[in-house]
Amino acid sequence: MSTAAATGAAEPVLEVFPPGTRRDGDGVLVIGGCRVDELAAAHGTPVLIVDEPHLRATARRYRAALAAAWPDAQVSYASKAFAATAMYRLMAEEGVWVDVAGLGELEVALAAGVDPATILVHGNAKGDDLIARALEAGVAYVVIDNLNDVDRLERHATREQPVLIRLNPDVAPATHEAMSTGGHESKFGLPAALARQAIARVRDAERLTLAGVHVHIGSQINDLTPFAESVRALRALVDELGIADVAVYDLGGGLGVPHLRGERVPTVEEYVAALADAAREHLPPGARILIEPGRSLVASAGVSLYRVVTVKRAAATFVAVDGGMGDNLEVSLYGQPFEAVLAAPVAPGARPPERCDVVGQHCESGDRLVAAAELPAPVIGDLLAVPVTGAYTYPMSNNYNGALRPPVLFVGDGEHRAVIRRETLADLVRRDVR
Numbered sequence: 001m002s003t004a005a006a007t008g009a010a011e012p013v014l015e016v017f018p019p020g021t022r023r024d025g026d027g028v029l030v031i032g033g034c035r036v037d038e039l040a041a042a043h044g045t046p047v048l049i050v051d052e053p054h055l056r057a058t059a060r061r062y063r064a065a066l067a068a069a070w071p072d073a074q075v076s077y078a079s080k081a082f083a084a085t086a087m088y089r090l091m092a093e094e095g096v097w098v099d100v101a102g103l104g105e106l107e108v109a110l111a112a113g114v115d116p117a118t119i120l121v122h123g124n125a126k127g128d129d130l131i132a133r134a135l136e137a138g139v140a141y142v143v144i145d146n147l148n149d150v151d152r153l154e155r156h157a158t159r160e161q162p163v164l165i166r167l168n169p170d171v172a173p174a175t176h177e178a179m180s181t182g183g184h185e186s187k188f189g190l191p192a193a194l195a196r197q198a199i200a201r202v203r204d205a206e207r208l209t210l211a212g213v214h215v216h217i218g219s220q221i222n223d224l225t226p227f228a229e230s231v232r233a234l235r236a237l238v239d240e241l242g243i244a245d246v247a248v249y250d251l252g253g254g255l256g257v258p259h260l261r262g263e264r265v266p267t268v269e270e271y272v273a274a275l276a277d278a279a280r281e282h283l284p285p286g287a288r289i290l291i292e293p294g295r296s297l298v299a300s301a302g303v304s305l306y307r308v309v310t311v312k313r314a315a316a317t318f319v320a321v322d323g324g325m326g327d328n329l330e331v332s333l334y335g336q337p338f339e340a341v342l343a344a345p346v347a348p349g350a351r352p353p354e355r356c357d358v359v360g361q362h363c364e365s366g367d368r369l370v371a372a373a374e375l376p377a378p379v380i381g382d383l384l385a386v387p388v389t390g391a392y393t394y395p396m397s398n399n400y401n402g403a404l405r406p407p408v409l410f411v412g413d414g415e416h417r418a419v420i421r422r423e424t425l426a427d428l429v430r431r432d433v434r
């Protein structure tokens with residue numbers, strides 16, 4: 001930088017940061033009204049900064065768009081994207097339901113005070129412990145993904161439990177294969193023959209009620225066509241299975257988010273409109289529609305802040321930071337491209353631009369955060385910011401190489417609060433049996 005800060009010209013990359021992100025007069029990045037150098041001084045690095053007003057605004061956009069598009073509809077947050085007490089509370093405050101995909105997520109949601117009647121339970125390997133706890137808590141729906149789910153539901157139900165059946169629509173969107181869940185080869189969902197058996201068993205079960213059907217075709221999907229196609233396929237399956245009397249149609253999540261400057265991805269409003277158009281064409285007008293966004297609800301609110309530890313000018317300029325695949329697995333799992341910018345300190349005009357590979361601190365060559373980033377020639381101690389890290393980073397963070405999982409700060413209106421503390425070295429041995 002910081003020609004942009006010096007001249008006051010807009011800096012294109014800031015478009016993928018939370019709205020209102022700017023540079024202070026000295027070029028330091030300001031997110032949610034907070035200078036990142038001050039956040040780093042108070043909480044260390046790496047740190048995940050989350051813009052709380054932006055999170056709430058996105059939740060409200062989703063709710064408003066859906067309410068305008070369909071008479072009976074509900075947004076449910078796919079909490080696997082960022083499962084934490086503060087996030088569950090925020091979603092509950094915003095009138096958003098949550099779905100969980102494991103006993104741990106369910107317990108955290110319940111402990112956060114989420115009303116069980118607003119919780120959906122997913123998973124392709126739900127154990128007895130998860131099913132028993134979900135039934136005891138009185139969740140809204142358990143989503144059946146296999147016949148073993150039916151066995152366990154029958155075994156543990158002591159009162160009436162509504163269920164949805166996850167169907168395999170055989171729709172494979174253009175996304176990384178690790179994020180595609182709707183093709184016929186997917187481990188998720190029931191093909192028609194198995195669904196028929198599951199439905200017959202649910203209908204026969206004393207305490208289970210077939211409330212509806214579910215599809216989810218994948219994640220980081222940037223084209224609306226497969227979503228519409230999945231609604232059409234869902235209706236065709238419902239007709240084939242003879243269950244047109246069900247009321248609930250859960251259309252899943254999966255909308256992508258832009259990670260790079262200039263990247264064009266459908267907006268929340270365009271996505272909801274496309275789903276509603278498809279629903280008007282294919283679903284009964286009285287259907288109750290659920291949608292389950294995860295990534296598109298939370299990703300753009302998050303910014304990861306790192307400090308440069310080493311700079312090696314070899315085959316490439318390797319700028320190594322104090323985080324990496326310990327706090328962001330998205331690059332190694334899905335090849336997700338990110339941007340990196342110099343956040344502080346910034347000496348306008350003093351440094352020539354340099355093409356850098358921003359790499360992590362871990363012992364893996366695949367531990368690279370951003371390839372070929374254009375940065376003002378980096379030096380040790382620089383703060384680098386990587387935007388759009390609010391989804392699928394914190395919940396996948398890990399202790400590889402003894403890394404300490406970073407803290408999470410909610411920022412907004414010039415205030416900040418830690419909602420998750422940094423792990424300590426003592427945490428690393430807490431579970432070790434001596």
Ligand SMILES: Cc1ncc(COP(=O)(O)O)c(C=O)c1O
Nearest residue numbers: 078216219253254292293294295
């Ligand atoms: C069943 C289900 N619903 C919703 C989602 C949310 O997807 P996304 O975060 O892409 O919106 C997922 C994530 O893969 C999922 O498995």
